[in-house]
Amino acid sequence: MRVLLVEDDEMLGDAVKTHVHRQGHAVDWALTRDEAEASLEAAPYDLVLLDLRLPDGSGLDILKALRARRDEMPVIIMTAHDQVSDRIAGLNAGADDYLVKPVDLGELQARIHAVARRYGTHKLPDLTIGGVAVYPSERRISAQDGEEVLLSSREWAVLDRLIARKRAIVSKSQIEEALYAFGAEVESNTVEVYVSRLRRKLGKDAIETVRGVGYRISADAT
Known part of the structure; x- marks a missing residue:
């Protein structure tokens, strides 16, 4: 929000x-x-x-x-x-x-x-990516071993934008728009940096790259 x-x-x-x-x-x-x-x-x-x-x-x-x-x-x-x-x-x-x-x-x-x-503000669906359970409205993520996965505000902003269009491709510019809301300067590689961080925390296959187009949540997410 x-x-x-x-x-x-x-x-x-x-x-x-x-x-x-x-x-x-x-x-x-x-x-x-x-x-x-x-x-x-x-x-x-x-x-x-x-x-x-x-x-x-x-x-x-x-x-x-x-x-x-x-x-x-x-x-x-x-x-x-x-x-x-x-x-x-x-x-x-x-x-x-x-x-x-x-x-x-x-x-x-x-x-x-x-x-x-x-x-219904910020009402995004709960989903499972691999063995990681994501609860956007609660700002909570649980790994397979039950440990809590912590995200920064900007990491949540990127993940929210991807979850909101779960089956669609989200362009780099659309993700940048989500980050602009925080008032910080968005550099040319900012999106790549945050996508990389999310992959480390959620799993390397959690976010797919569609070359030349953008990103999307793994097709296996349920």
Whole structure:
């Protein structure tokens, strides 16, 4: 998923961004209402993590504007406002969930997964590649011996793009697009590097190369 984090507390924002990024999601961070609105105009997002009290306005106005234009993008409010009336106002404005600060990162992760399942966001099929079981929505991979296989955020981005088109060939440029969401420069050999890393972790036959065209998940994947 591509997530927009709207949070003016730099310590909390950095912690949330790092945690969500480690779960395999691309995260853009806005510290003000103006920055958030500019980001929403510039890029498509799958989820917004929204603080209500911002230095230049209310996050609630961002939410209301989204819903006024019938944008159903999932929004989870994160705020120090712990009054029941504040929660009701947020939910009535169209929030999908509400977390009171200090935010527990484990709970935040669970809420993100719940919202993603509800909306079908990032809902990719589970599959087995060789003896490796891949569960994209849970960000979990289990090897034949039961050991967990760990992927970086960018490795997940590449694997997600391949799984999303399981029986089709995915071009190098399409994989590059998935990596651009993380804001890092994509060099000429970046895709090859990540495909090589995935093969080391999932098995050398997990990803097939279709020379001159692109890549695809092994035809034996089920």
